[in-house]
Amino acid sequence: MAAAALTVDHLTKTFRLHSEKNNSLKMLIAGKKRNRYEEFTALRDVTFDVKEGEVFGVIGENGSGKSTLLKCMAGILQPNAGSVHVSKRMSALLELGAGFHPELSGRDNVFLNAAILGMARREIAGRFDEIVEFSGLESFIDSPVKTYSTGMYVRLAFAVAINVDPQLLIIDEILAVGDVTFQQKCLEKFVDFRNEGRTIVLVTHAMNSVKDMCDRAIWLTHGVVTGEGDPAELVEAYTEMMLGDRNRNEDGSVRRGSGEIQIERVELFVGASETPVKRFRTSDSIRLRLHYRAEKSVPKPVFGFAIEHLGGATVTAPCTRDVGLLPASVSGEGYVEIAMDNVAMLPGTYDLHTSITDFNRQHEYDNLHLALRFDVMTGKPYETGGLVTMRPTWTIQS
Ligand SMILES: Nc1ncnc2c1ncn2[C@@H]1O[C@H](COP(=O)(O)OP(=O)(O)OP(=O)(O)O)[C@@H](O)[C@H]1O
Ligand SMILES: [Mg+2]
Structure with a gap:
């Protein structure tokens, strides 16, 4: 000691x-x-x-x-x-x-x-x-x-x-x-x-x-x-x-925000499948589908998500503004889909959080903490440590 x-x-x-x-x-x-x-x-x-x-x-x-x-x-x-x-x-x-x-x-x-x-x-x-x-x-x-x-x-x-x-x-x-x-x-x-x-x-x-x-x-x-x-x-x-408990939903998620527009549920798909899953393997291609509902027309919403490892590290946290995807307004129901090919995440349990803000990322319409928990299972490459693979090529000079 x-x-x-x-x-x-x-x-x-x-x-x-x-x-x-x-x-x-x-x-x-x-x-x-x-x-x-x-x-x-x-x-x-x-x-x-x-x-x-x-x-x-x-x-x-x-x-x-x-x-x-x-x-x-x-x-x-x-x-x-x-x-x-x-x-x-x-x-x-x-x-x-x-x-x-x-x-x-x-x-x-x-x-x-x-x-x-x-x-x-x-x-x-x-x-x-x-x-x-x-x-x-x-x-x-x-x-x-x-x-x-x-x-x-x-x-x-x-x-x-x-x-x-x-x-x-x-x-x-x-x-x-x-x-x-x-x-x-x-x-x-x-x-x-x-x-x-x-x-x-x-x-x-x-x-x-x-x-x-x-x-x-x-x-x-x-x-x-x-x-x-x-x-x-x-x-x-x-x-x-x-x-507080008042924001805690049955599934353990916690919601904040002013609520004009909200993420109702999140689905995860592997490849071209339309069957939602809660696990995939390293190097799979996946899609996340964020279903929203807006009570009224919301101008220039910015949709974002974060993937956090159970240990607390944020693996990635992109948003629609990063790629210049800026709808003039959004109303009613719909979904935002994010496709990610050849995912580098290594085996572990991860939480997905979502957010919808105004253009300046100042006002929070919706923030759903723990929208989805999923597992990554062993795929290719196999690595013993870390959260993501850099797909290394090794050589030894002798
Ligand atoms: N010099 C002081 N005279 C009287 N009360 C004080 C004094 N310094 C701190 N306090 C009181 O002691 C309590 C603890 O204050 P402290 O600054 O340690 O809190 P803190 O946990 O650091 O808060 P924060 O997260 O806001 O920094 C508060 O109620 C504060 O009003
Ligand atoms: Mg202090």
Whole structure:
């Protein structure tokens, strides 16, 4: 069993909420300003540990105490009871802007920040170029950070945090802010970190990241740990709780959206057959048929679907807009058919989700989570690992 990189032991944190309303005018005049407050318990008796080399997730709804927990870990907040023990060099990436001085340039902030995180000036100077390169902010590094956009801010903060050589990295919901390229870069860095046996604690609302990246997770509800263990199971339970039972259909699917147009059912066919099936083999040619019904005429709908492996990875997620298939409007009943030849997916169980949005992909008419679950069985080629085959050609030179 690996040693603990971080131990949180019966941690309780309360905040005092001052209630102004009790300071009535009469009392003020009488000079009796009463200092009344209420205690609010943000974390109650929280206990868990994070092992060396783990990627550990913390999930929970807004206000459940995740950021408070991370601040206690980082030593920014003092707990009222219990303790946090950190046995590794830690670097924390907390709320936006924490640690940055708005008037100073990006360059000065890098030095300031890295020094706070425990790096010597010479060390920082040695890594400066790498930090700036990772942030991608070469042309802005001498401008004051108050002129940075939110995304730029995060890029710089992240670049510093990972380059101070932490053995334990704690991150509060930052992946959501950067653009796709930067998110990808961060993910790669996480994988490197994990391979190097470093430890990461991650707070995020991105449930796919939790499922894909974390080895273990906890779920906080009103400051109490209400679940701990396998990330995929926790995420499932959490999503179910958040979406509520009212949206859950008999077959386990969950529907969201405004509802003017909906996917009523999805069929899967193999080859030219018209008999719906729930399984096929690697390299089969398949068709998906998304049957819709629109209560009224819906302008420029965009139909999409996602195929997700049971383990949480999204295999593909295309939509009609990607290929410029843009009907001026759709009404009544019909179906959208997607043909896919020579499918590269390897054996496993997969879930199909569908969505219908407006042209800008902003408004959701319909989102059917788990429209269809299907299995891929062994076909050709046979491969021992992975989700898809690249149909490799192997040669060995000797
Ligand atoms: N400094 C503070 N003073 C008083 N109350 C606070 C303070 N910081 C946090 N709280 C309260 O503690 C609770 C937990 O807040 P916290 O920021 O930890 O939640 P969170 O899980 O990070 O939420 P989110 O998902 O929105 O980031 C909230 O009810 C919040 O109002
Ligand atoms: Mg938070």
